[in-house]
Amino acid sequence: DIQLAQRVQRIKPSPTLAVTALAAQLKAEGRDIISLSAGEPDFDTPAHIQEAAVEAMHAGQTRYTAVDGTAALKAAVINKFRRDNSLAYTADQILVSNGAKQSFYNLCEALLNTGDEVIIPAPYWVSYPDIALLADATPVSVFAGQSQSFKITPDQLEKAITPRTRLVVLNSPSNPTGATYEASELAALGEVLKHHPQIIIASDDIYEPIIFGETRFANLLNVCPELATRTVVMNGVSKAYAMTGWRIGYAAGPKPLLDAMKKIQSQSTSNPNSIAQAAAAAALDGDQTCVETMRKAFEERHDVVNRKLNAIPGIQCLPSAGTFYAFPDVTGAIAQLDGVTDDIGFAQYLLDHAGVAVVPGSAFGAPGHIRLSFATSLANLEEAIRRVADVLKSA
Numbered sequence: 001d002i003q004l005a006q007r008v009q010r011i012k013p014s015p016t017l018a019v020t021a022l023a024a025q026l027k028a029e030g031r032d033i034i035s036l037s038a039g040e041p042d043f044d045t046p047a048h049i050q051e052a053a054v055e056a057m058h059a060g061q062t063r064y065t066a067v068d069g070t071a072a073l074k075a076a077v078i079n080k081f082r083r084d085n086s087l088a089y090t091a092d093q094i095l096v097s098n099g100a101k102q103s104f105y106n107l108c109e110a111l112l113n114t115g116d117e118v119i120i121p122a123p124y125w126v127s128y129p130d131i132a133l134l135a136d137a138t139p140v141s142v143f144a145g146q147s148q149s150f151k152i153t154p155d156q157l158e159k160a161i162t163p164r165t166r167l168v169v170l171n172s173p174s175n176p177t178g179a180t181y182e183a184s185e186l187a188a189l190g191e192v193l194k195h196h197p198q199i200i201i202a203s204d205d206i207y208e209p210i211i212f213g214e215t216r217f218a219n220l221l222n223v224c225p226e227l228a229t230r231t232v233v234m235n236g237v238s239k240a241y242a243m244t245g246w247r248i249g250y251a252a253g254p255k256p257l258l259d260a261m262k263k264i265q266s267q268s269t270s271n272p273n274s275i276a277q278a279a280a281a282a283a284l285d286g287d288q289t290c291v292e293t294m295r296k297a298f299e300e301r302h303d304v305v306n307r308k309l310n311a312i313p314g315i316q317c318l319p320s321a322g323t324f325y326a327f328p329d330v331t332g333a334i335a336q337l338d339g340v341t342d343d344i345g346f347a348q349y350l351l352d353h354a355g356v357a358v359v360p361g362s363a364f365g366a367p368g369h370i371r372l373s374f375a376t377s378l379a380n381l382e383e384a385i386r387r388v389a390d391v392l393k394s395a
């Protein structure tokens, strides 16, 4: 028997990737499965971005780059922050990585010691607690349910802070709920954080452009610029430009912390893929209409999914302000099914009886819910929801 490290025994594989893989396997076996589990846009990477990658390859950009990213991509990132977020950074405050997932991993590895606490508002992206655990820290989740629109209050934040709190994670728009903090709500959270100078803030803005209706994106630093000395902003091209497979994300923040994160990356993965960096620079610098085209499609699907889910007895879904996820409360539906007692059983039931793959809410720290991704065609979505409604009706 091979004795594995405690570190790896503390964590679990990503449950969203697991459901996606299971759905793909069942499909390959010939089952009629509609997967609403994926955390990625269903669109192809826009042609001008693909073209930039081809050109980069032909121009010989096939070697190691600087660990923290090419000068061209860092310039594009700095320009993006200035253009979209009114935030000013210099090149030595930027670290480009293999996706925003690695940005968060680098941050945790660079910052956290055993026993340090990381405050993670729930429902949360599945990877935050596990990446904190990998860094020997203790995740502390603060739950915000439907009744508070999935947003934590300043009071909840204050109560969760202890002398051991080292990091607070903000993710708006949120995976899995789509909840998006208004500028005034961020200001109120920032007011609490101002009184705790030992705390670093991670602002994960990866869903920034996928936002609906009247909602406007805001970053904590827009309303609390004085927190810039201890805030790391993370973003990337995966969701905005349908570039999940290219693996490019980036972080910006105080130089000493970014230097430490760069050191971690230099001794683990080195630079992210050189060709993907050229593509990401083209994405950030180029025509942004592709972003708006995808955003509109997601909004249209959101409206249909939200309306149809709420028409099913036992399912309650808040309209979300962004992202491509719906996160309904399904406790009523669970109660209608014999032998099903929780969201994990419910997701299994939908897979077995309706051929619809969703992710159980427990994976996101919110039992009694499921996450449906609407990164698939309207026709697929309508068919999937019709099937769910049918199996519940006939149960």
Ligand code: PLP
Pocket (backbone or CB within 6 Å): 039, 098, 099, 100, 101, 102, 125, 171, 174, 175, 204, 206, 235, 236, 237, 238, 244, 247, 248, 249
């Ligand atoms: N942050 C959130 C909230 C996410 O949902 C994801 C992807 O699912 C990521 C970060 C990581 O994205 P990537 O590593 O592709 O940049």
